[in-house]
Every structure is written in structure tokens, then in C-alpha cells.
Amino acid sequence: MVRLSDLSELEAQHLLDLPCPVNADSPWAAAPPPGKARVAIITSAGLSLRSDDSFRPGAADYRVIPAAIDSGEIVMSHVSTNFDRSGFQQDINVVFPIDRLRELAADGTIGSVADFHYSFMGATEPEKLEAKARELAGLLKEDRVNAVLLTPV
């Protein structure tokens, strides 16, 4: 997310003109208290493992990022060139805050960190992601995840 007034007029208008679904309703589910939450990260940053296929334009699928993976195995193949990558290059937690979640779990602020985390490539139209998002919800349940931290770039 960004403050529109921090962008150039051209960039702000481009973002405002992007198609965006309008949802009249908002689904609601009771959540566990943070101390009982098992948290997974889902990002739209186009992250994948070096051994994965990289994201291509229009990709509607996701990549699995095991919690135990060495952060040096994670790369970014997002199609857009219009967001900052230097923060992610310096510190993976700017996009994928796995170290922060581990710290929160260690001191009991959250219950635990999921075994698996996920990345989509956010330049794809949201509607095209629905099938894989529903598939992913099933995988999260299998991992006993009851809270998700979404990190859009």
C-alpha cells in the first residue's frame, strides 16, 4: 500500500485507473486471539525458490515457500518493474517477514508459524486467482493455519 500523494501524478493516476473488483460484502469469521494463532504468510510479490519455475506474465498459480528454507533460495520474478525491490534485496522481511514471525512465536505473541507459506504474482487480474486461492485455502487448513498475513507489494 502506498500514500497516493507520495506518488507522481502520472503514477497515481495509473494506479487509480487500474481495474479493481468492488465487493459489496465482506466475509467475516471469528479469529483466534493472536496467542493462539498459527500464522502463514501469503504475498503477491512473485517470490519463488530458485528450483521453481519463475512466474510469467498472467500467472495465476502460486509457489510454496517452506518455513525452513534458506532465505538465499528465495528470488523474485514479478513481472512489474514499477515497485521498489531494493528493500527486499536488503532484507527479505520487508516483503516476507518470516524472521519477525519466528520472533513473535518464540515470545508467545503468536501461537506458531506455519510450516508452509505462499506467493502469487500480483500483476494478474484478481478474478483469475480465485481457483488457486480456493485450492490454497484447503492446504492452509491441512497445515492447521488459522490466521494469514497478506503482504501485497
Next chain:
Amino acid sequence: MREHTEKLNPPRALWVPFELGRPVGAPGEPAFQRRVIEAALGLLAAPSGPVLESFPEDAPGGVSDDHSGWVCPVNLAPPPAAAEAAGASAVLVEVDQLRPWYQLGREQRGRTTVGVSGLGIEAAVELLAAYLDDPSIASPRDGLSLAQALKFAAEDVKAWYLEAATARPGPARSAALTDWFWRETAAGALLLRVASACCRSDVAGLKALGEKSLVPRSHASLLA
């Protein structure tokens, strides 16, 4: 963008005033990052929704901070006066000059984000230059179109330069880094030439690459 979040209407959302690409705020700021995540997870306690809250702090090193003093750790030669002269050789000279800083950054961070192309840095530069010499070259990787190979090579070159440029301690505003890459390096000049050549291509994937996915909109005016 808050405007998009209001339309999407998710059950729980924390709006953050950070630049695109930095949803958790700022690199090397674990205490700040933790506050962002705690604020987001704190929304779990909301009794009803939808909830859209605003994070009250700007990120350290964000657009409101002054980092105009940032300079590249290496005094690179001025980029070639004529963009046409910015071929592989000028870029490889820069790569050699920046290599100690790239390696230092890699050691300090224990990781690199370079490598999505599957090519080494020199091979990535040479692929981009080769496309200028012959737009009909084949993709260097099976299962990857030439457009995708060029895209990933370009991303690796940019990542390699920015990791080198941020290896020296001290904050660097992303806008200054972007401006440095596109206006002051031979690598930026090479990518501008590649993007211009792609824009002239009859191949749809290459044309789309040149028009949208190599040069940021903030610097598209530099395209020939």
C-alpha cells in the same frame, strides 16, 4: 492503495503508508517491522468487521526522509554520452568495479536475490547486448521465451547493481537508487537500448516487454 482496499472490502486490513514494494516498511528495521506485524495481527481481535485501520507511522528511510546524500560506493565512469555506445563492454567494466561491493553485500546479508535468469551476471549482460546485435537470437534456456529470458536477465542485472550499491552502511532512498541506475550507469543505458529495441519488435511478447516490463514508468521518458 487505500482506495483499492476500500473497494475490495476485505474483512480485516491495515493500511500502511509505505512505498510500493515494501509492505512491512523498511529494511534492517526489525523493531519497526514488528510493530507493523503486531498492528496487523491485532486486527484478529476485532469483534466485527470489515475493519480498515491505518498504521500511524511512516517507514524509516521513506519518502519523507532526506537521503539526498547517498552516493554509489564506487565512482563509475560517466555513462557513454551516446546511448548507442553502451554495449556489453562498458557494463562489464562497471560490474568489475562494483564486484567487491556486491560480494560484501552478499556476505553481510547471507543471501543474494540475483539468479532468477539462471545466468551468471556476465552472461546476463552479454545476452542483453546480443539481442541488440541480433533480435532473432534464440533463448538461452529451454522452456523460456526470449522475452522472458531478457526480462529475467534485466532483473538480475538490476538486482546485482542495487545489492552492490546498498552494501555500504547507511540508508539509501529507493528513488535515489533507481535514479542512479537509470541515469548514471552503463547498465541502465544498455537496458534502455534493449527496451527501445523490444518496442520496435514484431513479436508480441518482446513488444510488451519493451513497453511495460523493463523500464519503470518513472523513467520511461529516457527511452529513445
